[in-house]
Amino acid sequence: MAPDSARPETAHATDSRTNLVGLSREALAATMAKFGEKPFRAKQLWHWIYHRGATDFADMTDLSKALRTKMVDHFVVARPKIAREQTSTDSTRKWLMEFDDGQKAETVFIPDDDRGAVCVSSQVGCTLTCRFCHTGTQRLVRNLTPAEIVGQFMVARDSYGEWPTPTDEGRLLSNIVMMGMGEPLYNFENVATALKIIMDGEGIAVGKRRITLSTSGVVPEIHRCGAELGVNLAISLHAPDDDTRSVIMPINKKYPLKELMQACRDYPGASNARRITFEYVMLKGMNDTPAHARALIKLTKDIPCKFNLIPFNPWPGTPYECSDAATVETFAQVLWDAGFSAPVRTPRGRDILAACGQLKTDSERLSAKEQRLKDAAEAEAAKQMWAEKEAGI
Ligand code: SAH
Ligand code: SF4
Numbered sequence: 001m002a003p004d005s006a007r008p009e010t011a012h013a014t015d016s017r018t019n020l021v022g023l024s025r026e027a028l029a030a031t032m033a034k035f036g037e038k039p040f041r042a043k044q045l046w047h048w049i050y051h052r053g054a055t056d057f058a059d060m061t062d063l064s065k066a067l068r069t070k071m072v073d074h075f076v077v078a079r080p081k082i083a084r085e086q087t088s089t090d091s092t093r094k095w096l097m098e099f100d101d102g103q104k105a106e107t108v109f110i111p112d113d114d115r116g117a118v119c120v121s122s123q124v125g126c127t128l129t130c131r132f133c134h135t136g137t138q139r140l141v142r143n144l145t146p147a148e149i150v151g152q153f154m155v156a157r158d159s160y161g162e163w164p165t166p167t168d169e170g171r172l173l174s175n176i177v178m179m180g181m182g183e184p185l186y187n188f189e190n191v192a193t194a195l196k197i198i199m200d201g202e203g204i205a206v207g208k209r210r211i212t213l214s215t216s217g218v219v220p221e222i223h224r225c226g227a228e229l230g231v232n233l234a235i236s237l238h239a240p241d242d243d244t245r246s247v248i249m250p251i252n253k254k255y256p257l258k259e260l261m262q263a264c265r266d267y268p269g270a271s272n273a274r275r276i277t278f279e280y281v282m283l284k285g286m287n288d289t290p291a292h293a294r295a296l297i298k299l300t301k302d303i304p305c306k307f308n309l310i311p312f313n314p315w316p317g318t319p320y321e322c323s324d325a326a327t328v329e330t331f332a333q334v335l336w337d338a339g340f341s342a343p344v345r346t347p348r349g350r351d352i353l354a355a356c357g358q359l360k361t362d363s364e365r366l367s368a369k370e371q372r373l374k375d376a377a378e379a380e381a382a383k384q385m386w387a388e389k390e391a392g393i
Contacts, residue, residue: 022147050203053163092349107152117175123182134315143187149194178213185218219255226268234277240295282323293334307342313355
């Protein structure tokens with residue numbers, strides 16, 4: 001599992017040459033046609049880039065020597081740079097990726113025994129400001145390009161020497177979760193292009209059932225995600241009622257629960273075999289009582305779904321605390337008793353700030369002290385409402 005130091009220095013697209021990574025199959029064919037080459041060149045290149053992981057045209061031995069030399073003058077097969085790599089005591093690995101314009105985003109690999117998921121970022125920062133999320137304290141800097149999204153997974157594979165693409169069973173980097181920095185459905189076009197490249201069976205070949213896209217609930221794009229990509233859907237739910245959810249996730253004011261739940265019901269392919277995951281971060285005193293759990297059951301009763309209970313991961317300056325273990329247990333029990341799958345996620349990579357919601361790069365923080373005070377007042381009101389409900393049971 002040591003980083004593969006035998007690999008040649010990877011090209012970075014810091015010059016005017018075109019990066020071939022991130023072009024759809026059609027775009028790659030068009031680029032080659034413009035270059036005076038036949039369509040089968042695109043197929044050969046695709047194989048080298050995405051199946052073999054080649055970064056150097058010199059290695060592409062079924063292209064003529066003359067063509068290889070010519071390609072070098074015009075194209076690169078580039079990855080993001082690794083600005084920093086850290087490995088947690090629990091083997092979780094995090095990369096700080098640096099892109100051509102100097103912007104940065106993080107990617108995390110969470111290994112299990114013989115498989116594991118790569119958590120990929122879709123944006124630098126985030127436009128949304130979920131109160132419990134470290135990324136949410138960072139302004140949106142920009143969307144990531146398809147090359148930067150695919151490139152994150154390729155860097156992860158480089159790091160474990162997982163080229164050429166192994167069979168499904170032979171892979172350590174077996175799954176992808178779009179759960180890194182940013183809201184993937186606010187960068188849908190680029191995420192879709194990237195995931196189509198990743199899913200292509202003649203290249204990286206990670207199937208749609210091994211990919212999960214997580215959204216805070218951008219309702220209009222949820223349907224497109226199902227229709228065009230067909231990947232697994234995870235929803236960051238975090239509260240069973242609009243009052244609480246709007247406090248901790250301001251996007252709820254735009255797309256309230258009624259619309260979000262309808263989008264889930266309509267999600268193509270949602271069935272008992274392919275359930276939607278509701279992520280639920282356990283915030284002390286905010287969303288963690290048995291009454292909240294019962295309200296969740298009511299909210300989701302006609303949706304094929306499972307829950308993922310996430311202990312809140314703290315970060316510097318956070319206003320929240322994680323619910324205590326007994327509270328989490330009681331909460332989970334209510335869901336279990338109603339027949340739901342609701343595992344409590346074991347935090348991974350906390351020591352290197354690689355756990356859910358801890359990712360952040362060094363762009364400016366929101367200087368919104370007043371906003372925080374307002375939030376605190378709203379939070380108090382929502383808590384009060386739940387305390388009264390709880391007392392009334
Ligand atoms: N923007 C998307 C993708 C990010 S996924 C989304 O919000 O779904 C990251 C997951 O971690 C989301 O479910 C998010 O709500 C959750 N999360 C954010 N901050 C967290 C924290 N501090 N502790 C635990 N989970 C957190
Ligand atoms: Fe953005 Fe998701 Fe964090 Fe909310 S939870 S701020 S949508 S990354």
